[in-house]
Amino acid sequence: MNQRPMTARQLGLCACHTCGLLSKWERGHVDLTCPRCRSHLHLRKPDSIARTWAFLIASYLLFLPANLLPIMHTNSLFGAQSDTIMSGIVYLWVSGSWHLALVVFIASILVPSAKLLALTFLAVSVQKRSQWDPIQRTNMYRIVELVGRWSMLDIFVVSVLVALVQLQSLATIRAGHGAVAFGAVVVLTMFAAMEFDPRLIWDPQDDAS
Amino acid sequence: MTKQTADANIDHLPEARVERKRGRTVPAVWLIPIIAALVGGWLVVKGILEKGPTITVTFKNAEALEAGKTKITYKNVDVGEVKSIKLSPDREGIVVTAELVKDAASYLVADTRFWVVRPRIAGGQVSGLGTLFSGAYIGMDIGKSATEQREFVGLEVAPIVTADVPGRHFVLHAETSGALQIGSPVYFRQEAVGTVVAHELNKDGRGVTFNVFINAPYDRYVTSDARFWNSSGIDVSLDAGGIKVDTQSIAAILIGGIAFESLQGSTNQAPASEDQEFFLANTRAEAMKRQDVMSRPFVLHFAKSLRGLSVGAPVEFRGIVVGEVKSLNVEIDDSFTSIRFPVYVDIYPRRLLNLVRGEGPTMAMDEASLRTRWNGMVAKGLRGQLQAGNLLTGQLYIGVDFFPDVPAAHIDWANTPPDFPTISGGFEEFEGTLSSIVKKIDSMPLNDIAADVRHNLKALNRTLDSADRFIRGMDQVSPTAKSALDEARKTLKLAERTLSTDSPVQYELQETLRELGKTAQSLRLLTDYLERHPESVIRGKKDGDR
Ligand SMILES: [Zn+2]
Numbered sequence: 001m002n003q004r005p006m007t008a009r010q011l012g013l014c015a016c017h018t019c020g021l022l023s024k025w026e027r028g029h030v031d032l033t034c035p036r037c038r039s040h041l042h043l044r045k046p047d048s049i050a051r052t053w054a055f056l057i058a059s060y061l062l063f064l065p066a067n068l069l070p071i072m073h074t075n076s077l078f079g080a081q082s083d084t085i086m087s088g089i090v091y092l093w094v095s096g097s098w099h100l101a102l103v104v105f106i107a108s109i110l111v112p113s114a115k116l117l118a119l120t121f122l123a124v125s126v127q128k129r130s131q132w133d134p135i136q137r138t139n140m141y142r143i144v145e146l147v148g149r150w151s152m153l154d155i156f157v158v159s160v161l162v163a164l165v166q167l168q169s170l171a172t173i174r175a176g177h178g179a180v181a182f183g184a185v186v187v188l189t190m191f192a193a194m195e196f197d198p199r200l201i202w203d204p205q206d207d208a209s
Numbered sequence: 210m211t212k213q214t215a216d217a218n219i220d221h222l223p224e225a226r227v228e229r230k231r232g233r234t235v236p237a238v239w240l241i242p243i244i245a246a247l248v249g250g251w252l253v254v255k256g257i258l259e260k261g262p263t264i265t266v267t268f269k270n271a272e273a274l275e276a277g278k279t280k281i282t283y284k285n286v287d288v289g290e291v292k293s294i295k296l297s298p299d300r301e302g303i304v305v306t307a308e309l310v311k312d313a314a315s316y317l318v319a320d321t322r323f324w325v326v327r328p329r330i331a332g333g334q335v336s337g338l339g340t341l342f343s344g345a346y347i348g349m350d351i352g353k354s355a356t357e358q359r360e361f362v363g364l365e366v367a368p369i370v371t372a373d374v375p376g377r378h379f380v381l382h383a384e385t386s387g388a389l390q391i392g393s394p395v396y397f398r399q400e401a402v403g404t405v406v407a408h409e410l411n412k413d414g415r416g417v418t419f420n421v422f423i424n425a426p427y428d429r430y431v432t433s434d435a436r437f438w439n440s441s442g443i444d445v446s447l448d449a450g451g452i453k454v455d456t457q458s459i460a461a462i463l464i465g466g467i468a469f470e471s472l473q474g475s476t477n478q479a480p481a482s483e484d485q486e487f488f489l490a491n492t493r494a495e496a497m498k499r500q501d502v503m504s505r506p507f508v509l510h511f512a513k514s515l516r517g518l519s520v521g522a523p524v525e526f527r528g529i530v531v532g533e534v535k536s537l538n539v540e541i542d543d544s545f546t547s548i549r550f551p552v553y554v555d556i557y558p559r560r561l562l563n564l565v566r567g568e569g570p571t572m573a574m575d576e577a578s579l580r581t582r583w584n585g586m587v588a589k590g591l592r593g594q595l596q597a598g599n600l601l602t603g604q605l606y607i608g609v610d611f612f613p614d615v616p617a618a619h620i621d622w623a624n625t626p627p628d629f630p631t632i633s634g635g636f637e638e639f640e641g642t643l644s645s646i647v648k649k650i651d652s653m654p655l656n657d658i659a660a661d662v663r664h665n666l667k668a669l670n671r672t673l674d675s676a677d678r679f680i681r682g683m684d685q686v687s688p689t690a691k692s693a694l695d696e697a698r699k700t701l702k703l704a705e706r707t708l709s710t711d712s713p714v715q716y717e718l719q720e721t722l723r724e725l726g727k728t729a730q731s732l733r734l735l736t737d738y739l740e741r742h743p744e745s746v747i748r749g750k751k752d753g754d755r
Contacts, residue, residue: 014225023225032225041225047238054238058245065252177252188245195238 007206014041048197052123055192059116062181062188067109069178084178085109104157108182111147115189118144122196129204141198148190155183261289261309266323266347268363271303273327273345281307281323283349288313291347305363307347317359320352324364366391368406375425376403379481381437381467383489386417388441388465395421396440396468402427405467419489421467429480432471437489438496441465472497504555505579506535506626509593509607511550512633517605518595524554524607525596532556534607553626554607558583580622587620589613593631673698 008014014025014032018039025032025041032041045051070082083091085108092101118140125137159175268274271294281289289309297304309317327345348367383389386408395403403423411418423431467489481487490496515537524532532554540549558579589611596608618630 013222022222024222025225026227032227035223035226038226051238054241057242061242061245061249065249065256069252069256177256181249181252184245184248188241191241 007202009043009203010206014043016041044199044203045195045197048195048200049123049127051195052119052192055188055195056116056119056123059185059188059192062184063112063116066178066181066185069181070176071178071182073174073176074172082176085182112185112189115144115147115193119189119192119196122201126196126200131204134201134205137201138198141193141196141201145193148186148193155179155186259311261311262314262317262359263292263306263308264289264317264359264361266305266307266361266363267297267302268305268325269302269365271305272325274303274305274325274347275344278344279305279346281309281347281349282326283316283351288316288349289347305347314357316349316351317357318352319354319356319358321354321358321361322350322352322364322368323361324348324367326367374422376423377425377428377431377481377483378406378420378422379431380484380486381419381421381489382411382486383417383419383439384491386419387439387491389419389439389467390465393441393465393467395423396466397423397427397430397470399468400427402430405465419467430471431469431481431485433479433481433485435469435471435481435487436493436496437467437469437487438493439465439489439491440468440493468493470496504532505558507532507554507556507620507629508624508626509552509554509629509631510540511552511595511631512548513550513595515550515552515595515605517597518552518607519604522604522606524556524593524609526609531609532607552607554629580620583620586611587618587630590615592618593629594633595631 008022012024012026013022015022016034016037016039019034019037021034021036023032023035023041025043033039034041067085070084071088073082085104089101089105089109092098092104122137122141122144125132273279274291274294276291276293279291280287281291287310289307291305291307293306295304295306324347325345326348347363350368389405389408391405391407393405394401395405397403403421405419406422407420408417410416469487470493488496518534518537520534520536522534523530524534534552534554536553538551538553540551541547542549590613591609592612592615594608594610594612595605597605612632615632620630621628
């Protein structure tokens with residue numbers, strides 16, 4: 001087919017998210033429900049950009065304490081210490097486990113910040129109805145979504161340690177406030193990615209044609 | 210699927226239902242960044258609020274200290290953590306920067322002390338063993354001052370007594386430190402009631418000053434006239450009652466110790482004030498003997514040899530010890546014409562002045578009134594005199610007494626120590642008399658006298674002979690006279706025999722005197738030996754010692 005592919009929106013069609021029924025819709029109407037299961041029908045995720053922004057801003061707000069406050073307090077035979085994510089990485093690095101330091105750095109600093117920046121870029125580009133390389137941007141979104149659930153490495157390590165090393169008199173580990181903030185950042189960026197509607201990347205192309 | 214079927218299907222699709230329009234509201238999703246801002250803000254604020262005061266402590270070295278690990282503890286509770294360790298600007302030590310818990314701000318006052326707790330074996334005690342496992346930590350003792358402070362100088366050793374232990378400090382002055390060291394116990398009736406917390410050499414190098422801490426409630430047994438003595442070692446004394454061994458405890462023998470007691474029958478039983486100064490005697494006997502902390506140095510100049518006078522010899526007033534000889538010296542003037550013998554003594558003025566009737570220890574003891582008293586007594590004839598204590602051992606002592614007829618003299622207060630007037634006499638006088646007798650005997654024309662006597666005896670003999678002849682001539686005249694003469698002759702012969710050197714009486718007398726001399730000599734040897742080797746009373750005489 002030489003004809004340019006049509007989208008459901010262009011055909012005036014909308015699929016129900018709940019029961020999958022395809023139904024016609026009239027332009028101008030915003031609040032529609034599925035004729036079969038009465039679920040709300042949305043052509044695009046409602047307020048997608050606004051919600052994405054809300055989660056992104058929340059993530060940014062917590063990203064600072066997540067990196068500045070200690071994530072873990074350890075108290076053992078070898079003394080007590082409080083580690084922020086960065087001091088943990090530095091400790092791993094100087095104690096010779098540079099590969100572990102690299103893993104933690106990528107998982108806990110690089111990935112979350114890259115994710116935040118990528119989502120911000122996507123949200124901005126969509127809001128400005130940019131037509132720049134939608135394929136690239138879609139790929140970017142795909143990676144952000146894929147990587148999201150794996151960026152909880154620190155929280156995972158801390159929770160495993162806290163659970164395992166409660167040998168009381170010998171050593172105690174407590175999660176610090178940083179862990180709360182860090183966990184919140186990871187969850188909030190996941191939500192931000194979830195709320196972002198990638199179809200919006202393509203809409204300016206369709207409208208322009 | 211073909212285009213036709215798709216088109217057909219689209220035609221058959223149901224219409225979506227139109228809902229009534231809902232009013233536009235602020236999307237609830239914006240609550241999330243607001244909550245995030247609140248949570249983030251709260252976390253940061255909490256972090257800042259939990260941050261306590263930061264202090265710096267200077268130590269000599271950073272041994273066993275580690276930034277980010279070493280804790281600061283008060284009563285074994287962690288109250289802070291070392292954040293960084295740097296060399297001090299003058300490179301003399303290290304500066305530890307530590308962050309304390311929030312509540313700690315009120316603990317940081319001028320006299321709060323910090324020290325490093327490491328495993329340590331000293332003063333017979335093992336401390337800080339726990340740090341072998343936990344690593345060193347910085348101990349803290351909260352002071353009582355009201356001035357806040359953030360910069361401290363750390364102690365090199367842990368203080369023996371922390372500010373929260375009730376009790377009082379006292380100062381002891383001693384001549385030597387003996388076996389005493391920091392941590393040595395202080396005993397009261399053989400109960401350990403305190404500790405030596407510090408000791409240092411006096412600035413002038415004369416003596417040692419100790420600081421002892423007596424725990425409450427025992428500190429009230431330290432009365433203002435308490436007597437302290439060094440109870441390190443074994444104190445053996447020999448007196449009329451036999452041998453007495455006095456010691457406090459094995460610990461005292463090993464690490465030294467101080468004992469104290471209040472003077473029996475003393476009127477001054479009020480508890481001593483904090484930091485009151487006491488004298489630390491070497492033995493209990495000395496402590497009990499010594500009446501005063503306050504001693505006054507004097508110098509007495511004598512013209513005659515001090516042979517027999519030793520350091521430690523008493524200064525007595527009619528048998529009552531009022532002082533002690535501290536040192537002896539010889540002074541020869543530039544022209545080598547006169548020799549003086551200065552004797553430096555310590556006189557305990559309270560003892561001497563207490564002898565004044567009607568005046569007790571309550572009497573004013575300020576410098577001016579003391580001098581007035583001294584001057585008054587010297588004006589009345591108070592003088593120092595060398596006196597013989599023991600003719601057998603030749604020991605001398607200094608006697609002070611009133612001599613009403615002596616020429617006027619005064620104490621030379623300008624001299625340091627003040628020059629106390631003396632008179633010759635006593636032993637000196639006795640010696641003088643003796644030598645003048647010897648001189649007189651020496652100067653007697655004994656040989657001439659002897660010749661005269663011989664001559665006279667010869668003459669007498671001749672007279673007797675002629676008398677004999679004369680009497681024999683008149684035998685018949687007077688038989689009675691003859692028998693009288695015979696009697697006289699017999700008596701003379703007897704006297705002659707008695708006086709001849711080899712007569713039994715003469716021999717016995719000489720023998721007795723010789724024995725007496727020997728006894729005196731061996732007694733002197735014995736006292737000398739005992740003085741040098743008092744332990745021989747118990748152990749017996751060693752072969753090598755002579
Ligand atoms: Zn449906």
